Amino acid sequence: MTTSDDNPTTRALRGLDPADREIDQAQRTRATATLERILATDPDEPTHVATPAGEPRRRRYRLLLAGGVVVAAVTAALAVPTISQQGEAFASWSPEPVALTGDRRTAVTDACLTRQGTLQDGELAFDPRADASVLVAEARGGWSYILFRVTGASGFELEGSCLMSEEIVADPQSGEGGDFGSLSRADDMGRPPPARDVAREDSYGVGVVDDEAFVYAEGSAGADVVGIEVTTPGGLVVEASVARGRWAVWWPAGDDSMDNPELTGAPTYEVTLRDGTVIDGVRNPG
Amino acid sequence: MSTSAPGSPAAREARFRAVYEATYDDLLRFAQRRVHPTHAEDVAADVFLVAWRRFDEMPQRIDDARPWLFGVARATMLNHRRGERRRDALAVRIADGTARQLASAEDELAAYRLDLASAWARLSATEQEVISLAVWEGLDSAGAGVVLGCSATAYRLRLSRARRSLRRHATSPTSSPAPTSATTTQGPLR
Numbered sequence: 001m002t003t004s005d006d007n008p009t010t011r012a013l014r015g016l017d018p019a020d021r022e023i024d025q026a027q028r029t030r031a032t033a034t035l036e037r038i039l040a041t042d043p044d045e046p047t048h049v050a051t052p053a054g055e056p057r058r059r060r061y062r063l064l065l066a067g068g069v070v071v072a073a074v075t076a077a078l079a080v081p082t083i084s085q086q087g088e089a090f091a092s093w094s095p096e097p098v099a100l101t102g103d104r105r106t107a108v109t110d111a112c113l114t115r116q117g118t119l120q121d122g123e124l125a126f127d128p129r130a131d132a133s134v135l136v137a138e139a140r141g142g143w144s145y146i147l148f149r150v151t152g153a154s155g156f157e158l159e160g161s162c163l164m165s166e167e168i169v170a171d172p173q174s175g176e177g178g179d180f181g182s183l184s185r186a187d188d189m190g191r192p193p194p195a196r197d198v199a200r201e202d203s204y205g206v207g208v209v210d211d212e213a214f215v216y217a218e219g220s221a222g223a224d225v226v227g228i229e230v231t232t233p234g235g236l237v238v239e240a241s242v243a244r245g246r247w248a249v250w251w252p253a254g255d256d257s258m259d260n261p262e263l264t265g266a267p268t269y270e271v272t273l274r275d276g277t278v279i280d281g282v283r284n285p286g
Numbered sequence: 287m288s289t290s291a292p293g294s295p296a297a298r299e300a301r302f303r304a305v306y307e308a309t310y311d312d313l314l315r316f317a318q319r320r321v322h323p324t325h326a327e328d329v330a331a332d333v334f335l336v337a338w339r340r341f342d343e344m345p346q347r348i349d350d351a352r353p354w355l356f357g358v359a360r361a362t363m364l365n366h367r368r369g370e371r372r373r374d375a376l377a378v379r380i381a382d383g384t385a386r387q388l389a390s391a392e393d394e395l396a397a398y399r400l401d402l403a404s405a406w407a408r409l410s411a412t413e414q415e416v417i418s419l420a421v422w423e424g425l426d427s428a429g430a431g432v433v434l435g436c437s438a439t440a441y442r443l444r445l446s447r448a449r450r451s452l453r454r455h456a457t458s459p460t461s462s463p464a465p466t467s468a469t470t471t472q473g474p475l476r
Contacts, residue, residue, distance in 0.1 A: 013399075013402060018319055019319050020315060020318060027327070031330075035310075035334070
């Protein structure tokens with residue numbers, strides 16, 4: 001079931017395949033274990049494939065999706081409970097972020113870069129642990145989030161972020177506890193900064209593990225924007241972090257279901273300006 | 287030697303094992319091209335779990351099951367985008383470190399690949415996945431149509447347009463080197 005086309009372009013593209021040519025032994029072992037776990041489930045009873053004991057949770061998606069005018073690709077996943085159940089992983093989540101500073105900020109940034117493997121790869125042109133390139137660093141309960149800008153070895157400006165559990169920050173190599181990361185060309189490259197009184201949504205995403213989800217959004221803030229409050233489709237009121245012309249926010253979203261209003265609806269934003277003016281009811285700012 | 291009655295749990299399991307072993311590698315590679323490589327195995331596990339639950343819907347022939355599984359994988363990945371922000375195409379990565387690896391190469395093919403890597407970043411996600419299904423997944427038009435949910439004829443038309451677009455970008459005098467996927471592995475190539 002293969003195509004017979006073999007023109008020069010096709011031949012050249014074949015050499016650019018990003019996928020592994022061969023599946024290595026470790027991958028094969030994991031594939032076999034996955035098969036056995038699947039077969040151990042009742043096909044008539046929806047169940048999840050459990051992570052085997054002692055194996056790092058790798059349940060993190062980052063989907064590569066078409067870019068939109070405003071919305072960029074972002075998706076990740078962790079072991080996330082439903083918000084309605086206030087499960088263990090997000091039990092400490094807070095709608096009000098705490099800015100990370102000093103050693104804690106450095107530790108979170110180091111953990112993020114370790115998880116992404118960028119330090120080992122020599123991928124970045126300079127060390128984003130330098131304070132100037134970390135745009136947002138916040139904690140919500142036991143979860144830490146950073147957003148940074150850096151020039152990649154290719155010369156393109158990149159933007160990276162991580163959302164990490166306490167366990168990951170403490171031991172980034174372990175993979176235990178759940179984390180989410182990204183490093184991609186800056187989504188708003190080539191776009192003018194927003195007007196002074198405007199907050200623009202550059203990126204919006206949903207992360208899912210099994211049937212549980214969280215949502216996050218990032219964007220650019222005009223010079224006069226000092227606060228952003230998000231009302232989620234499900235009615236949560238969440239304060240975004242705003243710093244250095246950027247803003248970011250995330251919240252647990254409950255069941256990964258098309259019936260879940262947190263996932264099918266759109267949040268609204270309330271933007272507070274430096275002079276105290278409040279602009280509310282903003283949808284999809286941009 | 288033991289045998290199992292058709293339709294029995296044992297026969298179902300044996301059949302599933304056969305499909306899994308014949309298609310796992312291809313499905314993993316399908317995912318590696320569309321999500322960060324460290325997440326590809328999770329996608330594959332999800333897809334096969336779906337296949338196990340929907341075993342009766344899965345085509346019996348391996349060659350037919352493969353595009354069906356790709357279609358499940360694509361739907362699974364797309365399904366993570368919701369509501370008004372939902373998209374109908376998945377961007378496809380191009381080889382890691384392409385520009386760096388080829389920057390010093392002098393042969394014509396290497397130079398052409400560098401040009402193609404740059405052009406790839408300028409394709410739409412729809413164009414990327416249409417080309418990938420033919421070139422990297424190796425599907426014929428009928429199989430690619432199964433993945434995308436369109437007819438073989440519609441797929442051929444899309445492929446023709448996507449190839450023209452790729453050639454146009456690859457020969458553009460304004461082309462500049464694309465970022466390596468090593469630095470964009472978790473973002474859309476645009």
